[in-house]
Amino acid sequence: MTRDDFVARYGAIYEHSHWVAERAWDGGIDPGGDVAATLRRVVERAGHEAQLALLRAHPDLANRLGRSALTDHSANEQAGAGLDQCSDEEFAEFQSLNTRYVETFGFPFIIAVKGLDREKILAAFRARVEGTPETEFRRALDEVHKIARLRLAPVQPAPPPREAISYDDLHALVKAALIHQGADDLNADAVADTVCAAERDGAESHGAFRVPGYVKALNSGLTNGHARPRIVDGPPAAVIVDADHGVTPTAYTIGLPALAERAGTMGAAVLAVRNTQHFAALWHEVEWLAERGFAALACTANFPYLAPAGAVRPIFGTNPLAFAYPREGAPLVFDMATSAMARGDIQIAARDGRSVPLGVGIDAEGRPTTDPNAILAGGSQLPFGGHKGSAIALMVELLAGGIVGDLFSDLAAEQADGSGVPPGGVFVLALSPDLIGGPGTRARAEAFIDRLAAIPGIRVPGDRRHANRARGGPMLVQSALLATMRSLAGLETA
Numbered sequence: 001m002t003r004d005d006f007v008a009r010y011g012a013i014y015e016h017s018h019w020v021a022e023r024a025w026d027g028g029i030d031p032g033g034d035v036a037a038t039l040r041r042v043v044e045r046a047g048h049e050a051q052l053a054l055l056r057a058h059p060d061l062a063n064r065l066g067r068s069a070l071t072d073h074s075a076n077e078q079a080g081a082g083l084d085q086c087s088d089e090e091f092a093e094f095q096s097l098n099t100r101y102v103e104t105f106g107f108p109f110i111i112a113v114k115g116l117d118r119e120k121i122l123a124a125f126r127a128r129v130e131g132t133p134e135t136e137f138r139r140a141l142d143e144v145h146k147i148a149r150l151r152l153a154p155v156q157p158a159p160p161p162r163e164a165i166s167y168d169d170l171h172a173l174v175k176a177a178l179i180h181q182g183a184d185d186l187n188a189d190a191v192a193d194t195v196c197a198a199e200r201d202g203a204e205s206h207g208a209f210r211v212p213g214y215v216k217a218l219n220s221g222l223t224n225g226h227a228r229p230r231i232v233d234g235p236p237a238a239v240i241v242d243a244d245h246g247v248t249p250t251a252y253t254i255g256l257p258a259l260a261e262r263a264g265t266m267g268a269a270v271l272a273v274r275n276t277q278h279f280a281a282l283w284h285e286v287e288w289l290a291e292r293g294f295a296a297l298a299c300t301a302n303f304p305y306l307a308p309a310g311a312v313r314p315i316f317g318t319n320p321l322a323f324a325y326p327r328e329g330a331p332l333v334f335d336m337a338t339s340a341m342a343r344g345d346i347q348i349a350a351r352d353g354r355s356v357p358l359g360v361g362i363d364a365e366g367r368p369t370t371d372p373n374a375i376l377a378g379g380s381q382l383p384f385g386g387h388k389g390s391a392i393a394l395m396v397e398l399l400a401g402g403i404v405g406d407l408f409s410d411l412a413a414e415q416a417d418g419s420g421v422p423p424g425g426v427f428v429l430a431l432s433p434d435l436i437g438g439p440g441t442r443a444r445a446e447a448f449i450d451r452l453a454a455i456p457g458i459r460v461p462g463d464r465r466h467a468n469r470a471r472g473g474p475m476l477v478q479s480a481l482l483a484t485m486r487s488l489a490g491l492e493t494a
Contacts (some may be wrong), residue, residue: 028358205344282375290331
């Protein structure tokens with residue numbers, strides 16, 4: 001598909017705002033992937049003026065289907081909702097409401113009409129015309145995105161089938177698979193906790209997707225499924241844990257409580273985990289500490305996947321970095337790779353037959369590519385922000401390897417024996433705002449975060465994860481992955 005073909009197909013998805021499709025293509029879109037999500041990101045990053053122009057480009061619902069003002073999409077949708085059959089009284093109310101709405105908000109009333117009738121549309125119109133400018137601007141954008149996704153649904157490829165499964169059932173399945181493949185109860189339970197928490201919180205690339213990798217590491221002998229971590233001698237401000245070549249979640253069962261105790265006494269302390277494999281999301285450890293009143297920073301190196309800025313051969317890992325700060329409600333938490341895209345997300349794109357944006361990686365010849373398979377098979381990932389992300393990746397190497405005293409990423413592959421699970425070290429720093437900053441420090445920080453959160457368009461790091469968690473209910477996991485785990489657990493053939 002060419003750029004012109006793409007814009008011709010998707011340019012009218014956002015009514016008369018073809019710039020959305022144009023920018024999406026120029027940013028390296030995957031036409032076979034989730035186009036709706038990419039188009040939405042383009043709009044959300046475009047800024048207030050461009051968003052306002054997009055809203056103003058939408059036709060209003062009070063023009064009696066004036067064909068010259070409507071795209072085919074809009075005309076069909078409005079006719080489907082019966083808006084071409086309005087009585088004179090209904091049409092007059094539409095006109096009156098729309099006049100008030102445009103005068104108040106500066107753009108026409110926008111609503112996804114599919115599945116609604118005239119009565120429901122009018123009821124929504126009456127309610128929303130009384131809204132505030134900030135709320136209605138956001139609501140209108142959300143409706144625009146909803147309309148776009150509805151319009152795209154018929155032309156998007158069907159996603160792989162998924163099954164609903166509860167947290168407890170998924171936890172039991174993950175644990176059963178790991179035990180059947182050689183782990184004991186302690187180690188299987190620790191891994192299942194982190195895998196299911198990631199799945200519940202919406203981080204698919206660190207959820208059940210990781211289980212076959214854990215199994216491969218168990219079967220290869222790299223991961224000790226019966227590990228018994230122990231604390232070894234070190235300076236007073238450092239908790240040093242020998243993980244016994246097991247997974248980091250098991251090491252945390254003794255390491256994190258000891259770290260919290262020392263940081264609570266000294267104001268600051270470090271946890272250094274050696275001889276381990278960190279294969280999970282990184283926010284678990286910092287969130288655990290933040291829930292107990294500490295600010296926390298964690299990082300780990302992994303395989304040489306990332307080419308430093310200016311290079312075409314990898315030497316750094318994707319080297320994730322996580323931070324958390326305690327709050328009265330849910331902690332502020334972020335977890336990010338220093339690569340432009342997390343390795344797991346590239347693997348999922350390859351599994352699902354999707355492309356990745358330009359700037360994510362290069363092929364074996366050093367050429368920019370959107371093919372995830374070319375990046376994974378002999379290519380390299382690229383750091384976010386060029387030399388800035390590259391410098392942060394270097395810092396992580398020196399903390400997780402040069403401070404903890406474990407492997408650097410360029411040597412990790414030699415120890416992994418093809419398992420796909422990176423051996424190495426983990427660095428965790430815990431800080432007590434109360435002991436270091438004194439009374440009132442956390443309250444001042446809370447007030448600052450509140451001021452930040454009040455800015456229109458801002459999402460405080462961790463909010464989406466906590467929202468997913470609070471929603472509860474079953475999770476939707478790919479059917480093929482569940483079948484694989486049932487086979488690994490000895491329950492059925494994949």
